[in-house]
Every structure is written in C-alpha cells, then in structure tokens.
Amino acid sequence: MSEPCPAVERQLWLHAREGQRARDIVAEVAFRLPDYRTYALAVPDRWLAQVTPGVRVVAPYGRSDRRAEAWVIDVSEQAWDHTRKALVEVDSAPPMPAALLQLGVWIADYYVCPIAVALDAIAPVLAGAAPKSLAMFRATGQVPARVGVRQRQALEALAGGALSRAELAARAQISGATLRSLLEHGAVQQTRVSQPAAGFVAGERRAAHAGHCPEDDFVLTEDQARALDTIVKALAPGAPWGAFLLFGAPGSGKTEVYVRAIRAAIERQLQAILLVPEIALATQVADRLMARFARVAVWHSRMSRAQRRQSAAAIRGGAVDVVIGTRTAVFAPLARLGLIVVDEEQEGSYKNLSRPYYHARDVAIKRGQLEGACVLLGSATPALETWQNAQRLPHFRLLRTPRRVPGATLPDARLIDCSRPALGQESRVLSPELERLLRDTLAEGKQAILLHNRRGYAARLQCRRCGLTASCERCGAALVYHSAEDLLKCHRCGLRREKPETCLDDTCGGELTRATPAIQRLEAELRAALPAARLSRLDRDTMRRLSDYAQALRGFAAGDADILLGTQMIAKGLDFPNVALVGVIDADAPLRLPDFRANEHAFQLLAQVVGRAGRGAGASHALLQASETAHPVLRDVLALDYESFARRELESRRGLLFPPFWRLIRFVCADARRAQARDGAAQLEQALRAIAGRVNAAIQVDEAAPCVIARVRDLFRYEVVLRAPRDGSAQRVAQQMARARRLRPRTARFTIDVDPIDVL
Secondary structure, three states: OOOOOHHHHOOHHHOOOOOOOOEEEEEEEEEOOOOOOOEEEEOOHHHOOOOOOOOEEEEEEOOOOEEEEEEEEEEEEEEOOOOOOEOOEEOOOOOOOHHHHHHHHHHHHHOOOOHHHHHHHHHHHHHOOOOEEEEEEEEOOOOOOOOOHHHHHHHHHHOOOOEEHHHHHHHHOOOHHHHHHHHHOOOEEEEEEEEOOOOOOOEEEOOOOOOOOHHHHOOOOHHHHHHHHHHHHHOOOOOOOOEEEEEEOOOOOHHHHHHHHHHHHHHOOOEEEEEOOOHHHHHHHHHHHOOOOOOEEEEOOOOOHHHHHHHHHHHHOOOOOEEEEOHHHHHOOOOOEEEEEEEOOOOHHHEOOOOOOOEHHHHHHHHHHHHOOEEEEEEOOOOHHHHHHHHHOOOEEEEEEOOOOOOOOOOEEEEEEOOOOOOOOOOOOOOHHHHHHHHHHHHOOOEEEEEOOOOOOEEEEEEOOOOOEOEOOOOOOEOEEEOOOOEEEOOOOOOEEEOOOEOOOOOOOOEEEEEEEOHHHHHHHHHHHOOOOOEEEEOOOOOOOHHHHHHHHHHHHOOOOOEEEEOHHHHOOOOOOOEEEEEEOOOOHHHHOOOOOHHHHHHHHHHHHHOOOOOOOOOOEEEEEEOOOOOHHHHHHHHOOHHHHHHHHHHHHHHHOOOOOEEEEEEEEEEOOHHHHHHHHHHHHHHHHHHHHHHOOOOEEOOOEEEEEEEEOOEEEEEEEEEEEOOOHHHHHHHHHHHOOOOOOOOOEEEEEEOOOOOO
16 A cells, blocks of 8 residues: 555645745733633734733634633744634733743642633732723724714824723714724724733832841840751752741740841842731831831732832832732742741731632742742741641751740730520620739739630620520621621621511510620720720721721830730730730630631630730730630640640541641532532532542542531532642642533532631
C-alpha cells in the first residue's frame, strides 16, 4: 500500500495562504465570566507590542461571539494550524506584575475559582480601585453617505478627541440609537480604558520625625534577640527561602521583633508588608510605627478614593518601604519585596468571605515562596495548621519568645462557676467576685477590661410559660433584644422587628423574659454597681465609624476611662500597661458551638484577652466566669498553656479526619426552594464520589446534608464536604469537576470553600 501524499494527509485549509504567517502570536486569556477554562486567541499585528501577560482585553466569547473582558495569562508563538478568533480591544492600563499574575493563577488553582476572579481580587491593588473599564468613543474619519442632524452633531463633538458615552450625550444630545448607527457604519469606534473605582485602599503617610525614637533604645531580651538574628540571616542575599512562626507569650515583645526585622529588610534595600487582622489595628499599628519608619503606607477598605489612587501610585513607584494593612494588603505591588509579616496569624478575619475564598496568611506564604521573600507569622495562639507545619515542614522554622518582657508578669487567673439559671429566671451578669475585684482595681488607680462576646441586651426573648424563643422568620436564628432601640434584631441576616409583649404563640400568651444577658445588660449592671466608674464600650453597635474605635482606644490609653468593655474586638493586639484586671463573661459559650474548630477558637479568644492583663508593674488578675468550669480548654487558658491544648486537640482531630491532618473542601448550595438546594447538593455529591474514586481511593465525600445554619436570608442551605489527604488530591477532584462543568448546580447561590475556617 502506497504512503499517503502529505498534501492529502493535511487538509488544504490548514495551510497558510500566500502572504500569511505560518506561525501565530497567540494570547491565552481568562474571561471575566463564570468559566474555569482559558482560551487561545490570535493577536492582531497592531497590538503585538501592547498585548503582554497581565493586561486586560476585550475578545469574542462563545458561539455568539459576544464581546467580553478577559485577562491575558500568557503570550506565545504557535504554529498556524487553524483559524483563531482575534482580540478586539486592549486596555491601556499597565499590565499586572508577573509575580502577582503568577500568584493569581495559583489562587485560582488552589481555591478552585475562575482565574479572572482571582486576578480581579488582586487588580484593585494596582490602581487603588476596582478593575472596571470605561467605554470611550472616537471618530474614525469615515463619514456615511447619508448623515442625519444628530449624527453630524456627534461627529463634530468627537472631532476634538475621544469622549465617554456620558460626555458625548451631554455635548451632542444624541440617543443610544444614533450612537449605535454610527458604530455600525464605521464612523465611530469604541475602545475601553481603565476607570478607577472604590474597593481597595492605600494611603501613604510620613512622619517628620521618623528615624530614631525611644523604642529603638530598648534592650531586646535573649529570646527576642535570638529570634531576630535568625530572621535577619534569612534576609541575606542567597539565603534559602523560609517561613517562620514567632511563637511567644502575650506581652513577650513580638511587635518589637517585627519592627526590627522590617528595619533590617529596609537596610538591605528591600520592602516589607505587615498584615494585621482588623482595620482599626492597621491604623493603630501605623500610628506606632510612624515614628520609626519614614515611608509607610496604610492599606485598608475605609480610606477615600483619592487616598487610594495616590498611595497605590506611591507603592508602585517605589516611594514606600512598608505597607501596613488588612488581608488585601498581601497583594501590594512592591517590586523589592523582602519580608511579609502576618501578625496574629490565627485570626479568622484573614479569610476572605467572598470569591475567591482565600486565606491571606496562606497567600502570604505562597507569595513569599514565589518572590523569595521571608515570611514571618506571629502569634501566642497559632492556628493548629500553622503549629503543625512548624513541626514537620522543612522550610518552616519555630522561633520562641516564651517569657514576657521585663516589668510584665502573667496575671493570676481563676475560674468562677456561674451556672446558667433555670428557665424563666434571670440572674446578674457580674459575679460578686468580679465586682469586688473591679472595686479594688479602680481603688488602686488601675484599669480593667471586660469581655462579653454577645451584642445587645439579651441574646434571646423566651416565654416563661412554654419556653418558646422569638426567632427570625428568614433564618430561624434567635432574635437579639437591643434595649437602646427597644427592638429585636437578627445578627445573622439583619432583620429588625418590634419587641412583642407576650409569647409569639397565640395559644400561650405567656410573659417574655430576657434570657442570656448580653453586653448592654453588663453595661447597665456596671453603671448601677459602680456609678463613679468611667465606662467605654466597644462593639459594633457603638463603634459605627473607624474613628470611633481609634478615639475610644486612645482615650482608654490616656486614662479617660476606668473600664473598657466590649466584644471580641477588644481581645486583639491591645497593649495597655495600666490594665490590672481582665474579666470574661460566659467564657465557655464559644465551646458550645457545633463546629470542629470550636475548642481552638475559644482557646485563642480567651488566651488573647487574658494576655491583656499584667503588661505593667504590679499584680494583675484574670477572672473567667463559666458554667462548665471543668472543661480542659478553660484549664489550659488559665495557665496560658498553648502546647498542652495543641497536643490534646491535635490527637482528637487525627482520628476524626479533620485539619491539619486532612484537607477539607466545603460545597454549599443555597436556594429559596428547599428541594432545589437539597437536590443540587445531592447531585454534586454523586459527581464528587465518581471523580474522587478515580483520583484517590482515600478521599471521603460526606453525604449531602443541611448546613448547621440551615437557612440564611430566606435561602435554604445544603452542603457536601470533601475530605482528602494533604497531597493535593482535593484540588485535583475539584478541578476535574470544573473542567467537566459539574460545578454549576442550579441553585441561587453556590459556594466552594477550600480550607474552611468554620463549618457553620
């Protein structure tokens, strides 16, 4: 049998025509649409110089070739083997830096989301705005054979240059139909340019006296000096990359280690990022560091649009040495990044709660790895994943500062049994022991911090006769009574309603009692018991603006208040040397949550707030009121013994297939129709089981079931949880599902949460 002719074997239409290149310049793009795939498109000759990885373009999408925005992921030269769709427009904005582009692709891969979603989360960093573009129109010089009055007015208006649609409408008073007609006849061409918008914050701030300050004269403890020396050596050129966990007791001076490590990086012509868990802490830390660094940028979501643009430009231009901010600051476009510090790395606020559901701590580690920048994680109560990594991964180092700085001692910590009252009975929030200690503390001229992690006056309104609790009709959650407004509020979905006078069951009509007292009740008791005491309350109901929080903290530090009471926001990063007493109301409440991380989160919160006491000279006390005083977690908190807690909790999780030994991905289907949410989750479970069996036989897929919080904002919620070994197989299953288009349940909302911080 004769061999086939090459010209016959290869179809004729695949051969380049005369004058046509045999090879194409091809852009691989990710559309800003719910599509996990990338597409190869031809780059027209006129845009060869502009199209590079990291730019935004407009290109035809789908069978209808509708125009859609996309990110260019890669540009390459490929053999011409078929006709490709071509790019239509190119954004004039500078491209995303290569390192951040690579980081975005990793985020999409690890957290199982479309690449464009990940890049859109990074993009606001570059311009101080959300990644939006503005349509601009310009005249091409081609005039139609027949031109109407309105069309002529439009062309005359465009003779002076390109205009936006709003500007063109204002100058020529034309309709949309007139503009479409000019576009169809080729007389007008549309392009797109970047348009700054709200969404990402940066603000450069300078201190005139920045440089040497009294804190620089502090003599480091032996523990601090040893930790700092290890970090500084890792900043040296050619040093192997690594991540460090600075594990130290509250008050052991971790912040001073951060500051001197950052200074060492700057001396080596490097730049640094310092991540903090809360916006208020970003401004507080920035205020403390202004005197120590000349070029500092603060980056968070509550600064003005002008500050965002100005500071983003300063960061891009290299005029900033240190960026301090919340989780989005991890994307700050520093060209000489040498150090990333994540303070209080265990905090849940580092988890982004919208797509992409990334964790800023883990993104910081990956960015450090990609750019060769040192990563320093600091905590007195590390996340168990971080603690386990520091024990077993070769690129992690554990640095210890177990002793407090001179002049600071651990408080005398005790548990007080405050059992919950029987149904229909109300009891005082303040125990006699805590009230006595408060009086003694104030008499000595010292201050106190009280934590009650419940907003409102009463967490529940309950019928004395039948026990029925007033609940939200949209969520099923107990409605919280707020005395200041005399309203019931749902803290889950925001519903508000007037307080009923009697039981919601018309057949009962019993009297309602204010059960489970909250922080407003605590404030009322304090004012009655200690009328001369000056109180400052910090929670979401009193701190409506960022300035309110900063002002309250500055006032407490200056001695304007005797007692600072608040929710969990007062447990984070505060340093007040005059605080001699810390009290915690209902300390065991977080332990009762139906979540596998409940013990961990409770220990972290309680240990953090106990650590606020004893930072100055003299005796100090910590008093925890609880109804389950024998709980082992509370005993570990009293001793501030994290390692004992970690050993016990890790052993428990190992047998239950929970992190850090196994990796979880949580798929949640939500819909106003219960059956739709249930069926969507059931179909997802079947598809996951089929693919998981082929990827790794050890993977487990839990049965589809209602979420712990089964209904939110009138949406019923069902979940499927995938558990997999820590070998990347969980992501492989999810990615195969995405490529097979099996991650599109027909529900109102669908969430993929990799490494969830809770399962509520």
